[in-house]
């Protein structure tokens with residue numbers, strides 16, 4: 001009997017492993033020379049049609065290499081983009097825009113470590129009060145108030161809590177987290193130490209997307225150096241606090257950026273999104289209270305601690321305080337990574353940062369990735385701020401800014417976004433699993449001269465909005481609704497009422 005039980009348990013393990021591995025697109029694939037099919041590169045396809053054609057035919061399918069300023073991008077052909085801060089004070093880009101700081105002693109010479117020393121002398125309520133008063137909201141996409149999230153974690157009574165830095169940066173069109181990690185890795189480590197000590201988490205993970213191979217090397221070296229210097233380990237800087245960080249490398253899945261799917265991935269389970277409640281602040285990684293924060297959110301923390309909440313809140317607007325990183329794609333004349341204060345107009349982002357488009361007229365901006373609305377050129381006087389973008393069916397998201405010129409038809413755009421959506425769906429909800437694929441198929445057909453039933457389109461978009469378990473399906477619906485709202489006439493040419 002024990003032998004049979006052993007065999008059954010072993011088979012269970014193999015089946016679980018197969019179920020988990022089959023989920024990923026890049027489990028065993030080499031990325032060398034792979035070409036990007038992400039939306040930023042799609043938008044830039046007219047700049048190099050031959051390269052885009054190769055990307056569409058290449059395997060494995062890669063939806064963002066984080067080189068959107070070079071689009072259509074190819075792995076291994078990277079170069080540093082234009083990097084500049086247009087904020088009155090730079091919170092995030094100091095080391096990133098100057099020379100990269102890849103040595104801990106160098107980092108400390110630039111003022112690094114001061115916030116950590118300060119926090120070691122503060123009680124956690126005072127730290128949380130500072131973060132709350134700064135008005136910082138999550139920069140990963142959901143914009144949840146960071147101080148409140150930390151407070152929820154700190155209040156949990158548990159023998160063990162976890163911290164996870166979300167470094168998946170899956171939104172095609174975004175590369176800000178990559179450059180933060182590659183050029184200022186100790187800022188992230190310092191911020192994670194501050195977060196862990198404040199909320200009572202001793203073990204932390206950085207979940208990094210597989211496509212960022214160079215970033216992984218830099219982060220691992222920084223973690224090793226931080227451990228050797230006593231920043232990480234059983235006594236952080238000789239204090240009573242224990243804290244350590246492990247790097248987890250993804251295997252190719254956009255959905256793993258969604259925090260509950262990410263926790264399943266770290267646990268080596270099939271990374272589908274989890275049902276909520278319970279919230280992960282109560283039952284997260286290995287069923288323990290867990291804080292998940294985006295890399296950019298975390299990297300703002302040391303500055304807020306050393307300069308004070310009021311200084312941070314004085315930047316931006318009262319409703320959207322602080323600064324935000326924006327990643328501008330290759331369609332702009334001057335693509336690159338920019339730090340701006342909230343409140344800057346979309347028109348200034350296009351004209352003053354991006355210096356307009358390389359060719360054609362602006363047809364629309366996709367801000368915050370494919371799971372957000374497209375903003376037409378007529379609305380460029382809208383300020384970059386949470387509420388104002390929401391009012392016009394857009395979002396700040398993670399701050400990727402993809403420009404589309406007037407050579408891009410709405411049918412092409414919808415087909416591309418839903419191809420991506422279907423490819424990355426975890427398959428748990430029918431509207432997302434089957435509906436996204438159906439929309440992509442019909443818009444592919446429209447591109448060949450066909451038409452599609454308007455009622456069916458409407459029904460699928462409503463089902464996505466109402467019956468999706470996670471933000472992937474709901475975000476696809478938001479994208480579709482923005483197309484209905486802002487490009488209604490052109491959409492109607494694709495649809496029939498019978």
Ligand SMILES: Cc1cc2nc3c(=O)[nH]c(=O)nc-3n(C[C@H](O)[C@H](O)[C@H](O)COP(=O)(O)O)c2cc1C
Pocket residue numbers: 137138139140141142143144166167168169170171254255256257258259260292293294295297298470471472
């Ligand atoms: C489909 C999907 C993909 C996501 N991808 C990312 C991602 O790549 N990086 C990220 O930080 N957040 C991503 N998020 C948001 C996370 O679920 C989560 O809200 C965020 O990491 C929390 O950190 P923050 O509060 O600091 O923003 C994604 C959400 C969804 C629904």
Ligand code: SF4
Pocket residue numbers: 255272273424425426427428429430432433468469470471472473474
């Ligand atoms: S909305 Fe899509 S990605 Fe999210 S849980 Fe449902 S099927 Fe999975």
